[in-house]
Amino acid sequence: MIDRYTIGEIGExxxxxxxxxxxxxVELLTVEALATLGKIPSEDAILVRRLAPKIDRAFxxxxxAREAITNHDLAAFVDVVQSHIGVSAASWVHYGLTSSDVVDTALSVILVKAGKAISGQVRGAILALYNKAVEYQDTVMAGRTHGMHAEPTTFGNKLALFCLALNRDYERxxxxxxxxxxxxxxxxxxxxSNIDPEVEKIVCGALGLTPTPATQVIARDRHAEYVYALTSMAATIxxxxxxxxxxARTELGEAQEYFQPGQKGSSAMPHKRNPILSERLVGLSRVMRGYLISSLEDIALWHERDISHSSVERVIMPDASILAYYMANKLTSLISGLVVDEVAMKRNLDNSFGLVFSQSLLLAIVDSGRTRDDAYRIVQGAAARAIKERRHLRLVLEDEASVQLDESVLDAAFDAHRIIANASLTLKEASKIPLVRNEFQ
Known part of the structure; x- marks a missing residue:
């Protein structure tokens, strides 16, 4: 992954x-396991561990350089390790193993470490969403379906739903x-065939892994599941x-990204405050979906193995993990710094002339004794007139001679707080998330 998106511990x-x-x-633990089982002299295992090389850039x-000769990275690695140890005991390194024993087991160690690092970033984003949901739990705004005003909701409800979705990704x-x-x-x-199963148990136990039946390689559905979890999280983000x-669009202006001092939204237009981080996260999610396809195609290998998956994983496993870490980290920043305009939310809600209360009005007319279809047509016609005449739906309906509703009934039908009375249930559900409960309760 390019440096631009490599932050924190994940790159290392x-x-x-x-x-x-x-x-x-993996190699050293295998030598020690062989000694524990009495397969090789214990003093040889001690010596191999003591003389093992330091893994640095020079190594x-x-x-x-050795791989340029062997054309095999693990074989080159073993050669160099043995040459650094420099005594006959070095011959026990890689004894009874095949390359994938080392590479796959080590990859699991790395992916577990990466997954836990990403989890930490996701936890931060979940808490940021919950905090913001609590802050705006009573902020009424227009709910939109198909991009059009539907009924009132709250900004807190919207954020609480996102919090629940991201928590599902965390669990995945x-x-x-x-x-x-x-x-x-x-x-x-x-x-x-040439290694005692007990060696596998000892080595995996030391690494915090569970031994698994395999061909020459660990089945790749496990790796695909890992990439899917990252991709699902990216889709939620x-x-x-x-x-x-x-x-953030000019026509709405209900929320926008934090704009830091000195920041420029456009090189040409000084007034611009573009949602660049949100756009970046959308773009990176597209990249993540490409990695998922590749990981799924890696599952089917020839017979006991081929290496068609290897070149793919060298790219997608680091890149997908690094991007997931970056995206979760930046989501936390995005939500924590989000600028919310409650006045704009109310203004936009009012700009639809009360049409967001059409269902409540429909039900009130049904309650008065009209059929549902009659009530629907009455409200639909009144709504059309409200738009055309740019008058509030309640005023238009009051001119409708065929409908007689008490003022108290109309008050209830057009009461936004009545409509959102149960919206807080979503936030209550989010408060049950173990991470949230442990942090705030």
Whole structure:
């Protein structure tokens, strides 16, 4: 991933040094497990651990130079590790293993670490959404369907729904992390032909992984599930960002991104305060969906394995993880700094001449004894006149001789606070999120 979107700890997790450190730990733990089981001398295992090389940039470059000869990265790695150890005990490194034993198990270690880092960012975004939902739980605004005014809602209700959606993504990610928390050290086709199954148990246990039956590689549905969890989260972030982009439009002006001192919205037009972060998040979500397709196509491999998945994963696993971390981090900033214009929300709600109360009016007329179809046609006609005459729906209806409703009935029908009386149930549901409950209660 380009530096522009690589922030915090996530970049280091996918560095060459991190990857080879994970490889080395799998190799060293395997040697130690062999010693524990009495397969090799215990003093050899101690020596291998003591003389193991430090994984730094110089070591990575040395492996790269060796790979130019072997044309195989793991084989080059093993060669360089053994040469650094420099004693006969180095021969136990990679004993009984195939490359995927090391690479796949190490990849699981890295993805678990990355997943947990991303989870931390998602938790921050969930709390930011909940905080904002509480702040605006009573702020009435126009609810919109098909882009048109529908009925009143609250901004807090909208944010609470986003909070619940992102929490579902958080739970998906936690399940995906559990699904990828597996390792295998079972040899060339997964039959433990030259390695004791107990070695796998010991090594995986030390790494915090669960041994899993496999061919030469761990089944890629686990990796696809991980990428799906990230992509689903990105889609939720896109939903939130799209909403903010709409609310920020000049015609609405109900919410906008925080505009920091010195910021410029346009190189040509000084008045512009564009929703650039929201637009960026929408764009990055499109990238994430591409990674998901690639991860799904990685599931089907030939027989016990081929390496068609390997080149794909070298790109998509780091990039998807880095982008997910970035997006969750920036969503927190977006929501925390969101500028909300409650006056504009009320103004826009009033600009539809009371049409947002049409269903309440329809039901009031039905309650008075008219058929539903009669009531519908009466309100529909009154609504059309309200738009044409630019008069409030209540005033238009009061001119309708065929409808006689008490003032108290009309007051109730056009009472926005009555309509949103139960909107707080969504926020109450969000307050049950374990993360929220632990933080605020």
């Amino acid at each position: 997790i996918f560095s060459d040094e991190s990857r080879m450190t994970a490889w080395l730990e 990575v470059d040395e492996v790269g 990610l936690e399940r995906a992390i559990s699904g990828i928390s597996v390792g295998k050290l079972s040899g060339a086709v997964g039959t433990y 896109e939903t939130i960002a799209t909403e903010i982009r709409h609310l």
